[in-house]
Amino acid sequence: MEKQIEVIIKEEKGRVDKVLAERLPDHSRSQVQQWLKEDAVTLAGETVRANYKVKAGDHLVIQVPEPEVVDLEPENIPLTIVYQDADVAVINKPQGMVVHPSAGHPSGTLVNALLYHMEDLSTINDVVRPGIVHRIDKDTSGLLMIAKNDQAHESLAKQLKDKTSLRKYVALVHGNISHEKGTINAPIGRSKVNRKMQAVIENGKPAVTHFTVLERFDQFTLVELQLETGRTHQIRVHMQYIGFPLAGDPIYGPKRTLKGNGQFLHAKLLGFTHPTTGESMVFEAPLPELFEDTLKKLRKND
Structure with a gap:
């Protein structure tokens, strides 16, 4: 506790x-x-x-916080490795997978799978986060960059800090957004009401999210979002803040929502400069089957 x-x-x-x-x-x-x-x-x-x-x-x-579990074990968990070389890897994380172990999730995480599938991972983060440069939520699917050595980790982390990496998401939100594009610039910090939640607060950390409308339905809108910063739950908090919470979001969304396994949010596009070669690399992951099926049903109903 x-x-x-x-x-x-x-x-x-x-x-x-x-x-x-x-x-x-x-x-x-x-x-x-x-x-x-x-x-x-x-x-x-x-x-x-x-x-x-x-x-x-x-x-x-x-x-x-609760002390984190440090007894890491490699686990033979299926992993979609989109790309890997001696320095970096790109993983397409499925919805429902936790990124790294914690007191509430001691095993079955992406890190446990990485330890099984890869011989080398960076050691810059603490012992429960080898190779992890950035995170996405358990119920968010999509692309993550992994560092296989400390030099690569430092380079990728700097790109995130300097906002030179590219991260685009696709989300299905409640409501009909009337304008085509927008930018949400609102600071995020821990909620004063519920410490397990984040919220837009006056003295929070700077957070900027850009969005573009991709498709409109009767009661929902499909949007593409680009992150300038990487705050905890940033997209989920920002979209709730402007009145368009993510469909399926059990924390920031309404109770009456679309059936699924959590928020309809997918890290679709990931781009960065290779730490060793300097090559510009861009990767894209298709929407999960459940997400695509939900969109098909919405199109049919419309």
Whole structure:
């Protein structure tokens, strides 16, 4: 279970990550920085950034996540490897597969499958995320880039940070979007109402999503989305925020929705510059069968 740590600042001064690391000797500064990155540190209910300078009397609350399982085992799980070489791989993740192990999902993850199918994976992330450069949600299908060594990982991560990689998604949303294109620029952070959810909040992290309408149905719209940033649940939160939540989304969508196995969201296109050759690489994955069948039914009903 999550545990809560409370720290009241007395006379300390300086950055919150440095001060918390000094006050909590059992936890490293890198661990504190990870908590800050995950929006687990709050002050008066507001998320605290890593560069925040503490003040006397500040009452900081840390929601410490459950410890993650670190006993990783290779598992012979079928994996669709779209591309791989000595440096990188591209995986088409099926809907329903968790990317990496955690307390709630100790096995059966993409990482367990990667350990079985690939000899080399980068080690930059913590022990439960070998090779993982970026993530998509359990019930989101589609393309992920995997780093097979640390040099490749650093290059791919930098491309994500510099917004030079290409990530396009296809989603089916509730409602009829009248305009052809749009951009959602709204900061995202942990919800103040439910800590397991993300939300658009005033002091959240910058988040930008571009969308283009592909097809309209009676009560739904098919859209293509391009990410400029990669916040947790970004597309799901942003589309709910503008009034067009994803069909099938069990957290951010309405209860009355299309039958499926979670949100109708697919990471369709992935592009990046190869870390070693400098070649521009672009990959595309077709929509899952359930997604395609749902679209066919909607077209027929219209």
